[in-house]
Amino acid sequence: MKFKQLSLPLFICLASSTPLAAQSVTTDNWYMSPGIIGTFILITIVLFIAVITLTARLNDYVGKLKKRKQARQRLAFAEELIGLEAGEIDAILQKRKAALQYHLEGNELGSDLDAEDSHGLIDKVTSEPENPFFDEKKKTPISLETPWELKKIIIYYLGAAVCWLLVGTLVGQYAGMKFVWPDMEHTSWLSFGRLRPVHTNTVFWGWASMAMIGLAYFVIARTSNTTIHSYKKAWIAWGLFNLSVLLGNICLMAGINNGGGEYREFIWPVMLLFAAGLFITFRNFYLTVAHRKISEIYISNWFILASLTWTIILVLIAYLPFYQNGLGETIIQGYYMHQGVGMWFMTFSLGLVYYYLPFSLNKPIYSYSLGVLAFWTQMLFYTLIGTHHFVFSPLPWWLQTVAIVFSAGMFIPVVTGTTNFLMTMKGSWNHISKSYVLPFFLVGVIFYFVGSTQGSLQAFRFTNFVWHFTDFNVAHSHMTMYGIITFILWGCIYHILPKLTDKEPPQILVGAHFWMAFIGLFAYMVSLMAGGTLKGLSWIDGHPFIESVILMKPFWVWRAIGGSLMFVSHIIFALNFYYMVKKEAPAELPVSNHLKKIVA
Amino acid sequence: MFNFHKDHRTLINTALAGFLLLSLGIAVLPAYQMQDVEPLPSQPLLTEQQLKGLSIYISEGCVACHTQQVRSIEMDKMWGGRPSMPSDYYFSKQRMDIWRQSPSLLGSERTGPDLTNIGKRQPAEQWHLLHLYNPRTVVSESVMPAYPWLFETKDASEISDNDVTVPVGKEFFNDASQQIVATEDALALIAYLQSLKQAELPGGTTPAFIASAKKAPANATAEQALDLPDGASLYTQTCAACHQTTGKGLPGAFPPLSGSSIVNDANYELLVKIILQGYDARSEFGQMPAFASQLTNEQIAAIANHERNSWGNSAAKISAEDVKKIREMVTPAND
Incomplete structure (x- = not known):
C-alpha cells in the first residue's frame, strides 16, 4: 500500500501548489480536476494490486521450481553416498579433518631477506597505507608519444x-x-x-x-x-x-x-x-x-x-x-x-x-x-x-x-x-x-x-x-x-x-x-x-x-x-x-x- | 553512396546542408518576414536626443536587467495595458550604426522592472536624475548600479541657467560648495526613458491577456471590507519611488505625505485631485505626474486611505464612489 499512500499527498501537493489552479472548468488544467485525479488513483490501485498479485504468483512459481530442483539434487547426493566404498569415505573424512585443524604460523608473508623490486613494479612506498583523510588515487600510467609541435x-x-x-x-x-x-x-x-x-x-x-x-x-x-x-x-x-x-x-x-x-x-x-x-x-x-x-x-x-x-x-x-x-x-x-x-x-x-x-x-x-x-x-x-x-x-x-x-x-x-x-x-x-x-x-x-x-x-x-x-x-x-x-x-x-x-x-x-x-x-x-x-x-x-x-x-x-x-x-x-x-x-x-x- | 563513416566530404556536406536548411527555415526566413511591419498611427518618431539615449542604454548594458516586453500573460499586466506587439519596436529596433546592430531590447532577465511603459509610469525628469545618479537616493532597497559618470560636479558659483542640477541628499553627496549637474548623456538617456510609452491602439481595442486564476485572499483587512484593493501594495508599486515607503518623501525633491495637511484634510477633494491630475504648485519640489489614466477609482481610494492612515496620519476613509464623483468633476464631459 506504500505507493498509494505516497501518491495521494503528492497529487494534493501538486494541485495546491500550482498558482494556476482553476476556479472554473477549463481544459488547460484537466489533470488537476478531482475526477481525473480520482481516476488516476483508482487505476493506480488496480495497477498496484495487479503488480502485487503477479509478483506473488511469480514468486510461488519460482519457489516451486527451486524446491523441485533441490529435491532432485538431494536424491542425487544420497545415491552418490550409497555408491561410495568404505575406503573412499575414510580418505575424504581424513582430508576434511586435516583442513579443519590447519592454522597459520604467522610468518607466511615475510622473510629475513631484504626487499627487492627486481621487475620495477613498485611505484611508491608509503609508511601509512590507510591515510584516513585522503584516498590515494591511481597514477596516470604510460606517457604517449606525441610530436612535440x-x-x-x-x-x-x-x-x-x-x-x-x-x-x-x-x-x-x-x-x-x-x-x-x-x-x-x-x-x-x-x-x-x-x-x-x-x-x-x-x-x-x-x-x-x-x-x-x-x-x-x-x-x-x-x-x-x-x-x-x-x-x-x-x-x-x-x-x-x-x-x-x-x-x-x-x-x-x-x-x-x-x-x-x-x-x-x-x-x-x-x-x-x-x-x-x-x-x-x-x-x-x-x-x-x-x-x-x-x-x-x-x-x-x-x-x-x-x-x-x-x-x-x-x-x-x-x-x-x-x-x-x-x-x-x-x-x-x-x-x-x-x-x-x-x-x-x-x-x-x-x-x-x-x-x-x-x-x-x-x-x-x-x-x-x-x-x-x-x-x-x-x-x-x-x-x-x-x-x-x-x-x-x-x-x-x-x-x-x-x-x-x-x-x-x-x-x-x-x-x-x-x-x-x-x-x-x-x-x-x-x-x-x-x-x-x-x-x-x-x-x-x-x-x-x-x-x-x-x-x-x-x-x-x-x-x-x-x-x-x-x-x-x-x-x-x-x-x-x-x-x-x-x-x-x-x-x-x-x-x-x-x-x-x-x-x-x-x-x-x-x-x-x-x-x-x-x-x-x-x-x-x-x-x-x-x-x-x-x-x-x-x-x-x-x-x-x-x-x-x-x-x-x-x-x-x-x-x-x-x-x-x-x-x-x-x-x-x-x-x-x-x-x-x-x-x-x-x-x-x-x-x-x-x-x-x-x-x- | 551515403557512407558517412568513410566519406568525410559527404558527412560534412550533409551536416552543413541540413543545418543550413533548418536555420533558414526557423530563423532567417521568419526574421525576414518579421521586418514587414508598420508603426502604429499614434506612435511618435524618436527624436535625435532620444536615439542618443537609446544608444547609451545599450552601451551601459541596461538590457542585462531590464526587459521591454509585456508578455501576453496576466502577470505582465502591471507593465502595460496590453501585450507588446511587433509594431511597438518599429522605431527603436533599427540598426544603430555601421558597427552596431539593432538593439536587443526585449531582454531575457527582469532583475529590474520592465521598462515598456516607464515613460507613463514615471514621467518626472527629476526622479530619473536622482535615480540615475544613485538609485538608492530614491529606492533604498534597489540593487541597480549608480551612474555618477553621467553627471559632473560643478562649483556652485559656476552654475549657469542651462545646467540641470540634481538635488542629491547629504547622505550621498556632502559638499555644500559643489553641485551635481547632469551631462548631455544623462539627459538623453532620460529623454529616451520618458519616451517609452505604450502607444494606443486605433479604435480603442485592447487585446486580452491570457488569464490566470487569482488566489482567494487569505485574510480580509479593513480595506477589503470597503471592497477595495490592497492600498499598501499599490502605494509601494505606484507612489513609494518618490514619496518613499516611510511617507517622508525626499527633501528637495519629493514632498512628505506623513503629517501633510493635504493628506490629513477631512476634505479629501484636493488629495484626490492631485492624484488624478498631477501637481506642480510648489517650486521646491519636483512635478507630480497625473494618474487618472493609470489608476481606477478603487485603486485611488485604496491608495488615499493608505496614505491617510499610515505614518501617524489619521483621517476618515473614502470610497471609490467619492473618487468617481471627483473624477467626473475634473474630467470634461466629452472625454
Whole structure:
C-alpha cells in the first residue's frame, strides 16, 4: 500500500501548489480536476494490486521450481553416498579433518631477506597505507608519444584557456558581489551592465572554446592516425582567438556593445577575428581527417567537425544585417543564443567525451550507433528550439510552439548520449573511485542529463510562466555551461596533460579543485533556483516589484558564496595546470669521467 | 553512396546542408518576414536626443536587467495595458550604426522592472536624475548600479541657467560648495526613458491577456471590507519611488505625505485631485505626474486611505464612489 499512500499527498501537493489552479472548468488544467485525479488513483490501485498479485504468483512459481530442483539434487547426493566404498569415505573424512585443524604460523608473508623490486613494479612506498583523510588515487600510467609541435600547441591552447577562465570567473564573481554591495565602487568600466557580458564572453570564447579546440587537436591527430595538417595555422588561429577575446572585452568595458543581445555583444570586426579563427581551425581539422590513415572517421570527429561547420554558419547568420531590424533581430537572437550553446559548446564537448571517456576507462564506447543517432538528432532538434527564450513574447505563436515541441524532442539526443556514456562506465565503477579524472566525467555526464532535461522542462509554457525572467535562468545556464561543459573539459585536461608532459598534479589539489567546484556550483544553483521560483510566484501574485528584489537578497548572498568557492577552485586548477606543464631544469648529475669517455 | 563513416566530404556536406536548411527555415526566413511591419498611427518618431539615449542604454548594458516586453500573460499586466506587439519596436529596433546592430531590447532577465511603459509610469525628469545618479537616493532597497559618470560636479558659483542640477541628499553627496549637474548623456538617456510609452491602439481595442486564476485572499483587512484593493501594495508599486515607503518623501525633491495637511484634510477633494491630475504648485519640489489614466477609482481610494492612515496620519476613509464623483468633476464631459 506504500505507493498509494505516497501518491495521494503528492497529487494534493501538486494541485495546491500550482498558482494556476482553476476556479472554473477549463481544459488547460484537466489533470488537476478531482475526477481525473480520482481516476488516476483508482487505476493506480488496480495497477498496484495487479503488480502485487503477479509478483506473488511469480514468486510461488519460482519457489516451486527451486524446491523441485533441490529435491532432485538431494536424491542425487544420497545415491552418490550409497555408491561410495568404505575406503573412499575414510580418505575424504581424513582430508576434511586435516583442513579443519590447519592454522597459520604467522610468518607466511615475510622473510629475513631484504626487499627487492627486481621487475620495477613498485611505484611508491608509503609508511601509512590507510591515510584516513585522503584516498590515494591511481597514477596516470604510460606517457604517449606525441610530436612535440602538437604537444606545444595543446599546452598553449589550454594555457590560454586557463588564463581566460581565471579572468572570466573573477569578473563573474565580482559582478555577483555587486548584487550584495551595489555601492562597492562606481567606475564606469566596472559597472554591472558592462561586466556581465565580459564575464559571459570570456568564459565562452576564451575559456571553453580555447580548451575545447586544444583538446580536439589531440583527438583529431590521434584518431586519424596522422599528423596535424598545419601547425602554423593552429598558431594563427590561437592568436586570432586570443586577440578577439582581448579586444572584445576592452570594447565592452569601454561601452562599445553590438546591441546587448546575449553572447552577441562583441561588435562585428572583433567577432570576425574569432570567426576567422574558427574557419582556419575547421580547415586544419578537416584536412587532417581527410588525410587520415584509417578508413573510418571516428565518431568524435563527426561531432567536432560538424560543430565547427555549424558554428561558422551560426556566426554568419547572427551578424549579417539583412533581416535583423525590428523583431527579426529577436528571432535571430533566440536562435543564436541557443545554438551558440547547443551547436558549439555542447556538440563539440560531446565529441571530446566520445574520445576521452572511453580512453580514460581503457575500453571502447558502449555503442557506436547510439552516437550516430545522437549526432543527427542533435542537429535536427537543437536547431529548432531557439525561440523558447521568447515564450509569450510578441514573436509568432507557431515559432514559439515549434520551439517548445522540439525542446521536448531534445530528450532523445540527451537520453541517447547519457545512456551511451553511463553504459560505457558500467562495470568500471571501481575505476571511478580510484581515479582523479573520472569523477569529473561522471559529474559532467550526470549534469548533461539533469541540466538538459531541466532545460527542456523549463521551455514548457507553465514553467516558463514561473521561471522566465527570474534568476532561475542564471542557475540553468551555470548548471549547463559549468556542470556539463566545464567539468567535462576538466576531466579531459586532467586525463591527457599528464600523459603529454609526464608530470602529474598533486592529487590532494585535484581533489580540492573537484570538491570546491562541485559544492560551489551546488550552492550557486540551488540558491538561485529557490530564489528564482519565489520571485516568479511573487510576480504572479501581483506583489509590488520591489518585493521581489528584497526577497532575492539572501539568495544573492548565497550565490556569491558559491561563486567564491568556484573561483577558488579555479585558482587551484591553474596551480595544477602549472604543475603539469612546468619545465624542470635538467638536474645537474655528477657525471663520471668514465661516462664522459663513452659519450665522447 | 551515403557512407558517412568513410566519406568525410559527404558527412560534412550533409551536416552543413541540413543545418543550413533548418536555420533558414526557423530563423532567417521568419526574421525576414518579421521586418514587414508598420508603426502604429499614434506612435511618435524618436527624436535625435532620444536615439542618443537609446544608444547609451545599450552601451551601459541596461538590457542585462531590464526587459521591454509585456508578455501576453496576466502577470505582465502591471507593465502595460496590453501585450507588446511587433509594431511597438518599429522605431527603436533599427540598426544603430555601421558597427552596431539593432538593439536587443526585449531582454531575457527582469532583475529590474520592465521598462515598456516607464515613460507613463514615471514621467518626472527629476526622479530619473536622482535615480540615475544613485538609485538608492530614491529606492533604498534597489540593487541597480549608480551612474555618477553621467553627471559632473560643478562649483556652485559656476552654475549657469542651462545646467540641470540634481538635488542629491547629504547622505550621498556632502559638499555644500559643489553641485551635481547632469551631462548631455544623462539627459538623453532620460529623454529616451520618458519616451517609452505604450502607444494606443486605433479604435480603442485592447487585446486580452491570457488569464490566470487569482488566489482567494487569505485574510480580509479593513480595506477589503470597503471592497477595495490592497492600498499598501499599490502605494509601494505606484507612489513609494518618490514619496518613499516611510511617507517622508525626499527633501528637495519629493514632498512628505506623513503629517501633510493635504493628506490629513477631512476634505479629501484636493488629495484626490492631485492624484488624478498631477501637481506642480510648489517650486521646491519636483512635478507630480497625473494618474487618472493609470489608476481606477478603487485603486485611488485604496491608495488615499493608505496614505491617510499610515505614518501617524489619521483621517476618515473614502470610497471609490467619492473618487468617481471627483473624477467626473475634473474630467470634461466629452472625454
